Amino acid sequence: MDQGKKKAVALYESYCSSCHLLPAIENLPKHIWEQGVLPDMGARMGIRDSTYDPYEKVTRMEKFAIVESGIYPRKTYDRY
Numbered sequence: 001m002d003q004g005k006k007k008a009v010a011l012y013e014s015y016c017s018s019c020h021l022l023p024a025i026e027n028l029p030k031h032i033w034e035q036g037v038l039p040d041m042g043a044r045m046g047i048r049d050s051t052y053d054p055y056e057k058v059t060r061m062e063k064f065a066i067v068e069s070g071i072y073p074r075k076t077y078d079r080y
C-alpha cells in the first residue's frame, strides 16, 4: 500500500470510528458513499460542502429539532 493510501486508511479508522463502529467500505455502493454518507458524516464533523444541505429533505419542525440537537455543528470549516 502506498503512503497516500496508508494515510487515508489511518484517517478513516481514526475519524470514522470516533462516533460509531467502523463501517466496512464494501457494504455500500460507491454512489451512496459519495452522495450520501460522506457529505453527511462530514457535516456532522463540521466539514460542510456548499453543495450539501443536511436540512434539504426535512420539514421545518424537523429542521428546528435537528438544529437544537446540535448534531451538525453550527460552526463549519471550509472545504479544502
Ligand code: HEC
Pocket (backbone or CB within 6 Å): 012, 015, 016, 017, 018, 019, 020, 023, 037, 038, 041, 042, 044, 045
Ligand atoms: C460526529 C459523529 C460521527 C462521525 C465522526 C461519523 N459518523 Fe457516521 N454516523 C453518525 C450517526 C449519529 C449516524 C446515524 C445517522 C442516522 O441514523 O440518521 C451515522 C451513520 C453512519 C452510516 C450509516 C448511514 C445511514 O444512512 O444510515 C455510515 C455508513 C457512516 N455513519 C459512516 C461514517 C464514515 C465513513 C465516517 C467518517 C468519514 C463517519 N461515519 C463519521 C455519526 C458520526
